Structures are given as C-alpha cells and as structure tokens.
Amino acid sequence: MEKGPSAGLWPRTVTVALALEWGFLVVFAVGWLYTGGEAETFAARAPLIVLSALAMGVQSAAARRLEVSGIATTYITGTVTTLAAWLVRWFGGGGATASTRPQAGMTDLGAPRQARRAVGLLAAVWGIYLGGAMVAGACVRLGPESAVLFPLALMLIVAVTAAVHWPQ
Numbered sequence: 603m604e605k606g607p608s609a610g611l612w613p614r615t616v617t618v619a620l621a622l623e624w625g626f627l628v629v630f631a632v633g634w635l636y637t638g639g640e641a642e643t644f645a646a647r648a649p650l651i652v653l654s655a656l657a658m659g660v661q662s663a664a665a666r667r668l669e670v671s672g673i674a675t676t677y678i679t680g681t682v683t684t685l686a687a688w689l690v691r692w693f694g695g696g697g698a699t700a701s702t703r704p705q706a707g708m709t710d711l712g713a714p715r716q717a718r719r720a721v722g723l724l725a726a727v728w729g730i731y732l733g734g735a736m737v738a739g740a741c742v743r744l745g746p747e748s749a750v751l752f753p754l755a756l757m758l759i760v761a762v763t764a765a766v767h768w769p770q
Contacts, residue, residue, distance in 0.1 A: 612668070612768040619664035620761040626657040628758060631750035638746060670723070681731070685724035692717045 632655040633641075641647040692714070741748040 612764055614768070616664045616667050617764040617768070619667070620764065621659050621756065623657045623660040623664070624754065624757045626653050627750075627754055628659065629653055630657065631754055634746060634750045644717060647675065681724060681727055685728060688717060688721045688724060693723055712764055 631649055633646075633650050633653065637646050637650075639648055736751070738749070741752045
C-alpha cells in the first residue's frame with residue numbers, strides 16, 4: 603500500500619485493507635473450525651499459516667498508511683522498544699528535544715509535551731496488546747469457535763465503523 607496524500611484522519615485505503623484482512627481471517631476461521639483448531643498435517647496447517655501471514659501483512663500495511671510512528675502491529679517488541687527509547691529520552695534527558703534524534707522508525711517530536719503524548723500513545727498500545735492477549739487466552743479456553751470468531755467480530759466492527767464515519 604503506497605503512502606500518498608492523506609485523505610483525512612482515516613484514509614479509505616485503510617478501510618479497504620481492513621476489509622481485505624477480514625476476508626483472509628474469515629477463510630482462516632473456516633479452515634480453523636474445519637480442523638477443530640488442531641490441524642495435524644502440514645497440508646492442513648500450511649494454508650492456515652499462509653492466510654494468517656497475509657492477514658498480518660495487510661494489517662501492517664494499513665497501520666503504516668495511518669502513519670502513526672512507533673506502533674508495530676505484527677510484532678510487540680517493536681512497539682515496546684520504541685516506548686522504552688522514548689521513556690529513556692523523556693526521563694533521562696528532560697524530554698525529547700530537537701537535539702535528541704530518535705532511532706529509526708521514531709519521529710522527532712521535538713518537545714516535552716509531544717514526548718509525553720508519544721509515550722502515552724505507546725503505553726496505551728502496549729496496554730491494548732496485553733488486554734488483547736488476555737482476551738485471546740480466555741477465548742482459546744472457551745473453545746476454537748470463540749478463538750476465531752471473536753477477532754472476526756472485532757475486525758468487522760472496526761471496518762464498518764471506519765466505513766460509516768470516514769466514507770470517501
């Protein structure tokens with residue numbers, strides 16, 4: 603997904619990408635439920651791995667299109683590394699300034715207020731990761747159906763909300 607002039611807070615391409623991701627996840631869910639959540643052979647596992655990888659790739663492209671610096675959707679360590687770097691700069695150096703250059707993938711926000719905002723956003727994302735992991739664990743305990751249907755419901759809610767609130 604190419605970056606171009608932003609069409610507002612939520613570009614239409616992000617909504618389209620989320621709908622595509624949802625489609626991949628629906629096919630994944632059907633395969634997951636068909637195998638009972640335990641694909642025993644490589645021939646049964648491989649398509650599920652490919653579908654989940656495609657969904658994660660589309661999700662990463664959608665997140666990148668939103669241009670929110672430091673938030674990685676497919677690997678938690680990227681977000682926590684960015685959060686830690688901002689915290690070190692914020693607490694250790696009196697806040698991010700124009701003279702403190704962030705590492706690759708981080709935006710030079712240039713002011714303590716903006717540094718607090720970046721740290722707050724990254725901490726909130728990390729909290730959402732933890733909450734999501736807890737909900738996912740609970741869903742797995744409930745059974746293979748909820749383990750795939752709950753995320754599908756969330757994706758559908760986000761895509762529909764985006765389409766209704768930011769139509770283009």
